[in-house]
Amino acid sequence: MYIPKILIVVTGTPTFANGKLATGLWLSEFAHIYHRAKNEGYEITVANPRGGNTPVDPESLKSIFLDELSKKYWETADFKDMLYHAKSLDDVLSQQFDVVYLAGGHGAMYDFPDNTVLQTIIRNHYESNRIVSAICHGVSGLLNVELSGGEYLVKGKELTGFSWFEESLARRKEEVPFDLEALLKERGAYYQKAVIPMTPKVIVDNNLITGQNPFSSKEMAEVVIRQLNENSTITKQ
Template identity: 60%
Template sequence: MMKILIIVTNIGNYASGNLKTGLWLSELTHIYHAAKEKGYEITISSPRGGNVPIDPESLKHFTLDKISEQYWSEGDFRLLLENIEQLAALTQQEYDLIYLAGGHGTMYDFPDDSTIQSMVRNQYEKQKKVAAICHGVGGLLNVKLSDGEYLIKGKSMTGFDWFEETIARRKRDVPFNLEAAIKERGADLKKAFIPMTSNVVVDGNLITGQNPFSSREMAKVVIEQLEKK
């Protein structure tokens, strides 16, 4: 049985304190649903454990797709997100996939988290799959491999770009420019031709999705990559 670890944020507010943020729901529900249908063993965890804050923007009617709506209406699923395991307790576990879900909250607790960095590095160096979507790719920024190079250096990848941040009206609230940070690490950023449309990039064992609208395709591609013989 395939084992997958989905890492989510603990952060529910921007540093300004004026706006709420958290996990973008569809960036969890689609991979969760696809893995569940395959019978995979799924673990959801976060840097601090406990409750998972959900970005209220991701719960609005115009952003809720059928799969996200279905899971959000299930009491058991919401209960699951109220008390998840702390990531540090899982460092000795082996996974076929580590998946970094997004939401603006990840910009605060993913990039400098040493547990995320060590788990992602070990996963990647064991030739196993690492995936990240939207702002979740920020968790890859500071991962260095054993040779001292950044994991994403020279890799084709994607993530929420600066123009999309403009569309989302969050440029003044985010702690850094994710697009610029990805490029500074020497990665080859691949953007969707039309902003806020689906875009998934595969480079070996690294799989990245650009934005929430990539959630469905991302889940499909990740499963395909895991099932490859």
């Protein structure tokens, strides 16, 4: 029996550029996809650009944002240990997965966009007709990915990601290194967002799946798993 493989890519950046304000992975954006994949019996690999510890944004641990599922996992020692011992992207470069999933958190804005290893992983999987998915600031990892023909992966794609207005609501507009929404549009993406900020939004464009914000975490996980289960192009290895 073939067991699908999912690569969850997380940030390794613990602070904003000023070195004072903490950031990192947004926990729910990891916990929900991990939970669904685990329940399905998938083989899960967690990697960040350098490997090792995965910082978690303290904001994502506040009660207003920490849903019950994420809280349950955060209280589990094995779960924390897994995040502490993430593989490096170099470790997984030659491997093939059925899903590549880019989790968010502001830290991803620093170590995802210009990482050439991540770009290669995304391009190879996308061009192999496998699922590439990203949520919130994880979408920044798609920004500079060029396909074999030289065009940006996001060009002409319907997608979403954390909006500029949501950055204002999050009080991070002055801290972030760029405007994700604007850059996606600049690269030719058909960017969409929820009518009401900070509400769920998930967009599927063939094998590209994107989620807008942390509140999309549960729906995003459901859509990705459903898409994989329905995908008849999985290559058995």
